[in-house]
């Protein structure tokens with residue numbers, strides 16, 4: 001491992017540790033109470049644990065899955081001490097994350113022969129979509145890729161201006177039209193411009209209003225259809241951005257967006273400053289869509305490529 005990689009990893013770990021601080025301390029405080037005065041994992045402890053997981057925003061279904069797996073271990077091993085619970089939870093959670101997140105670092109890679117690689121970013125207003133696009137543009141640019149941004153969230157002028165701010169900050173070109181123009185037309189122009197410039201990656205911002213599922217579906221389908229006139233297999237990625245600090249709301253949004261379009265990647269933002277970090281585990285398990293990025297702060301560097309081992313390590317160490 002190079003020195004750079006080692007330094008980088010250490011910094012990444014520190015940021016991740018800090019980002020998960022609140023979720024972690026709240027979880028272990030609850031877990032401590034759940035096993036207080038108990039030396040073995042029995043029905044009471046399992047009931048308490050269920051409550052801990054649900055109130056940590058892991059979600060009911062994933063919680064039941066974890067509890068069931070621990071019950072199986074209790075049945076098999078006959079005796080399970082509460083001091084082993086941490087380790088067992090860690091293994092079960094790592095196992096769940098492995099089922100939906102393949103590979104080590106799960107960034108959106110740009111495969112050879114896929115140029116431009118088009119990432120359509122969806123999610124409701126305020127979840128951190130624009131910020132995530134800016135951070136992502138910065139990461140690709142730092143790797144030497146040519147990036148183009150498309151401001152297809154034409155519903156609000158502020159959304160276009162905000163993306164422009166990120167384009168300026170990261171020094172990447174942006175394609176924009178006036179507020180109220182057709183998002184599909186902006187997406188089309190963006191792809192054409194990207195093809196002309198021989199760009200490697202295009203990141204398209206969309207409005208994603210959840211006023212009505214049919215409208216959302218129609219809008220996203222139209223954007224896709226129009227983009228495919230320029231790049232037949234676009235978008236290769238549909239990245240759904242969810243605000244981790246909204247806990248169960250994030251589940252609801254994931255449900256709506258996955259019903260409206262084919263989401264194949266998730267970014268969970270604002271994990272810093274929230275105790276709801278368990279949402280990452282539940283969402284990736286329930287939707288079987290890999291979490292590719294997590295947002296752990298407002299700064300340009302605060303978008304981490306999600307790594308299930310690092311996540312579990314940071315949470316349990």
Ligand SMILES: Nc1nc2c(ncn2[C@@H]2O[C@H](COP(=O)(O)OP(=O)(O)OP(=O)(O)O)[C@@H](O)[C@H]2O)c(=O)[nH]1
Nearest residue numbers: 124125126127128129130131269270295296297298
């Ligand atoms: N603490 C923290 N704040 C974040 C993170 N990601 C985004 N934010 C903040 O969340 C707020 C909303 O982010 P935006 O990127 O504007 O969200 P958006 O989804 O594009 O919303 P609209 O611009 O309203 O469409 C901003 O103040 C961001 O700085 C994160 O990972 N951590």
